[in-house]
Amino acid sequence: MSTTQIDRPQSAPHVDEPQSPLAALTPEQIEQLGREFDAIHDEVYADLGDRDSRYIRSTIKLHRHLVLAARALLMGSQRRPLWLAGTTALSLAKILENMEIGHNVMHGQWDWMNDPDINSQNWDWDTASPADAWRHSHNYEHHTFTNIRGKDRDLGYEIMRIDPHQKWHPVYLFQPLYNLILMGFFEWGVAVHDLNRAAINSGEKSKEQVVQELKAIGAKARAQIVKDYIAFPALAAFAAFVAGRGSLQSGKRSFKSTLAANFTANIVRNVWSYSIIFCGHFPDQTYTFSQAEVAEETRGGFYVRQLLGAANIDGGPLFHLLAGNLSFQVEHHLYPDMPSSRYAEIAPRVRDICRRYGLPYNTGPLHKQLGTVHRTILRLAFPGGKVRPKPGPYAPS
Numbered sequence: 394m395s396t397t398q399i400d401r402p403q404s405a406p407h408v409d410e411p412q413s414p415l416a417a418l419t420p421e422q423i424e425q426l427g428r429e430f431d432a433i434h435d436e437v438y439a440d441l442g443d444r445d446s447r448y449i450r451s452t453i454k455l456h457r458h459l460v461l462a463a464r465a466l467l468m469g470s471q472r473r474p475l476w477l478a479g480t481t482a483l484s485l486a487k488i489l490e491n492m493e494i495g496h497n498v499m500h501g502q503w504d505w506m507n508d509p510d511i512n513s514q515n516w517d518w519d520t521a522s523p524a525d526a527w528r529h530s531h532n533y534e535h536h537t538f539t540n541i542r543g544k545d546r547d548l549g550y551e552i553m554r555i556d557p558h559q560k561w562h563p564v565y566l567f568q569p570l571y572n573l574i575l576m577g578f579f580e581w582g583v584a585v586h587d588l589n590r591a592a593i594n595s596g597e598k599s600k601e602q603v604v605q606e607l608k609a610i611g612a613k614a615r616a617q618i619v620k621d622y623i624a625f626p627a628l629a630a631f632a633a634f635v636a637g638r639g640s641l642q643s644g645k646r647s648f649k650s651t652l653a654a655n656f657t658a659n660i661v662r663n664v665w666s667y668s669i670i671f672c673g674h675f676p677d678q679t680y681t682f683s684q685a686e687v688a689e690e691t692r693g694g695f696y697v698r699q700l701l702g703a704a705n706i707d708g709g710p711l712f713h714l715l716a717g718n719l720s721f722q723v724e725h726h727l728y729p730d731m732p733s734s735r736y737a738e739i740a741p742r743v744r745d746i747c748r749r750y751g752l753p754y755n756t757g758p759l760h761k762q763l764g765t766v767h768r769t770i771l772r773l774a775f776p777g778g779k780v781r782p783k784p785g786p787y788a789p790s
């Protein structure tokens with residue numbers, strides 16, 4: 394895989410490196426730690442069954458009920474309370490579908506059920522990224538090369554300077570601004586990012602493939618525009634027209650207010666998923682890695698890199714559900730194929746490994762994690778910048 398244009402290791406500025414906690418472990422300890430992490434995975438997999446399949450099926454059902462309720466409420470979208478209730482229900486439904494269902498089903502977390510629909514090959518989601526392109530850029534690239542500079546294209550998404558190792562360019566002066574735009578239109582940013590500009594420029598990706606992927610994004614865009622900005626507003630307009638005994642005015646108003654509700658729900662979903670996902674790898678606590686550092690990485694070393702490169706967000710069960718359990722980003726990166734509903738259960742065991750091996754366990758409340766992410770985006774818009782201080786070994790409070 395090629396390096397990105399904005400993060401060529403040979404032109405990277407010199408940055409004072411914090412000592413990686415991996416360096417304090419002996420090869421035997423790293424091997425033992427790898428075995429312990431493998432054991433957690435195998436135990437959970439051996440225990441998967443009815444309880445788990447009931448969970449994902451009821452989550453999908455909950456999503457469908459939320460959509461139905463939202464669409465029904467928005468039939469009366471001209472009335473302020475119904476507009477508010479409908480927009481809230483639709484935003485929640487879109488968030489649930491994207492995070493807890495889409496991301497996790499497409500990861501293959503539920504493939505063990507052998508369900509014809511709930512599996513990584515057949516599932517598609519209500520977002521701009523075509524499933525195939527996303528699976529490659531996320532499941533393979535990001536989860537394999539997590540936080541390796543020049544290899545993990547999710548580090549700054551090719552348009553942001555999120556790590557002081559990245560060479561500064563005047564275009565980054567505008568990143569605080571386009572960061573805001575990315576927040577609102579995150580799904581489109583991810584879709585374009587999946588195209589992989591560097592691979593196109595280097596010729597690694599053929600013209601035919603690019604055309605095919607652009608067509609797939611076009612089809613997803615068309616589906617969303619038709620559904621959210623034409624079909625449902627038209628349906629609401631028709632209902633209002635009939636209820637208003639042929640009043641064109643009321644039909645028009647209903648079309649507009651339903652369209653505004655759908656647009657708002659898409660923006661809310663985008664800001665939410667952006668926030669959860671940016672908190673996964675960009676808070677101060679996380680480490681990035683040079684390619685040389687990981688050249689001879691063992692299984693245990695891989696687990697430690699995932700542990701150091703990811704950060705969790707504290708919260709209650711509802712918060713974790715709406716975050717698609719990516720608030721357990723650490724556990725997700727250790728075990729991307731494990732059903733998300735199991736992350737909360739294994740978190741204490743992961744923390745125990747951190748304690749025994751003197752490793753940090755990155756976590757914090759949403760406002761703190763997000764605050765450090767935005768501070769980095771602001772600071773690194775300008776030249777220079779230091780690696781932020783890293784937490785010490787995990788110690789239970």
Ligand SMILES: [Zn+2]
Pocket residue numbers: 500531536725729
């Ligand atoms: Zn993932």
